[in-house]
Amino acid sequence: MTISYNLDVSSSSSWTFLRVIFRWRGSVWKSVFQELITWTICYSIGSLVYRYLLAEYQQIQFAALAHYMDERMEYIPLTFLLGFFVTIVVDRWKNIFANIGFVDNVAFYIANYVIGNDDETRIAKRNIVRYLCLTQVLVLRDISIKVRKRFPNLDAVVDAGFMQPHEKEIMDKIDNDFSKYWVPINWIFAICVDLRLKGKIAADVLLNGVLNEVKTFHINLRTLCNYDWVPVPLAYPQVVFLAVRVYFLICIVSRQYIINDEADNKAKIDLYIPFMTQLQLIFYMGWLKVAEALLNPFGEDDDDLEVCFSSKIQFFLKYKKL
Structure with missing residues (x-):
């Protein structure tokens, strides 16, 4: 996790140098x-x-x-x-x-563009956000040691609540030699189109706005994969x-x-x-x-990026009102 020292340099004084210079961690x-x-x-x-x-x-x-x-x-x-x-x-x-990806932007669109408070609509909105988190977990498992240790296999992802057992069965049946990061994104697009056909999304322009945000989120995660795929020449x-x-x-x-x-x-x-x-x-x-x-900012050094902070409880507490 990146070491924060912002409070130590909150003001410029003679003691600022000493507060910073004698820190040990990081x-x-x-x-x-x-x-x-x-x-x-x-x-x-x-x-x-x-x-x-x-x-x-x-x-x-x-x-x-x-x-x-x-x-x-x-x-x-x-x-x-x-x-x-x-x-x-x-x-x-x-x-x-800059490309770690946060689900908040898409969640804002979903919360305001998808109309309805019935159980079906609420479950659909929750699934969209959950699939975003699932995509992020699948990507980070392949590029972050910490996330891989927390989710060594897809069963651990299911136990954490990011994926349902029947969804894991669907992914296991997909015969693909490449990574399956695209599968939850495809599910999101299908849900959004279905919501538009049911009138839960009022206009095509609103649907397009939601899908563009999902696409941007996916592009950001693909950028992380590209950086992991092609490192600095050895x-x-x-x-x-x-x-x-x-x-x-x-x-x-x-x-x-x-x-x-x-x-x-x-x-x-x-x-x-x-x-x-x-x-x-x-x-x-x-x-x-x-x-x-x-x-490699996804390693286990003191100043590496913290990418293992989400949990099932935090996820549902954050988005239970969608």
């Missing part, structure tokens, strides 16, 4: 904690080996290697790779969020993920304090813990972790 600290500890341990081991286990001539060779690596660190363009990659991922994330995240980790792997050698007085790259201060490189790791790795989390 924070950069939680994202890079394991990498930072692992890198620091590896750096310390490398430092101990260099200082106490290598012979003098080996230390000279190590210093030359560290100097060679440090001079060529700019060969890995981290800022360019990360900046361009994060831009693509954030744009993709925004489009996915080679690009591989290059970015590898570049950042290789960069800091090289830093284990290139940022060591050189104990040879004659070395060209000898630092003035012997820091057992490279504070500045650790800061660099926090910034770059945190930047990368943002991209990793947003790359």
Whole structure:
């Protein structure tokens, strides 16, 4: 679920920075904690080996290697790779969020365009909204780990009240190698046409308005399927993920304090813990972790989108007055 911190930044003050920076869940600290500890341990081991286990001539060779690596660190363009990659991922994330789909618009049309309070009409209106939720559940089951865990099979969907047993039998009888997201949408169209023929919808233009809203809802869900079907080309995240980790792997050698007085790259201060490189790791790795989390917003990270909030009770409480 996306971590909300709006109350922490409700006003601009000196304390706003502190309230935000020391949050843990969903924070950069939680994202890079394991990498930072692992890198620091590896750096310390490398430092101990260099200082106490290598012979003098080996230390000279190590210093030359560290100097060679440090001079060529700019060969890995981290800022360019990360900046361009994060831009693509954030744009993709925004489009996915905009197309999650909410049944409210169609429910407003159904509540006002379908005339009648008799039991048959009320059941028809409820079924339309239920079929919208069913379509959304069927789509999210295939693209969201959380929803798949909640509804591992269609029987779980039936138990939750989104589908009736006889409707499941109808879907099971449909011989189709592709996804059956279209089936509940087809049922909605059939119900709406039947309501128009019975005079429950006063005019064709009103029927067309309802069907257009249903079509828009379906298009939004199909867009989510398309994003899941065609992800960012694998080679690009591989290059970015590898570049950042290789960069800091090289830093284990290139940022060591050189104990040879004659070395060209000898630092003035012997820091057992490279504070500045650790800061660099926090910034770059945190930047990368943002991209990793947003790359699949339907996963189980702290900042992934919450798509498993509906329940049978909430559904009927919301639409019982239709």
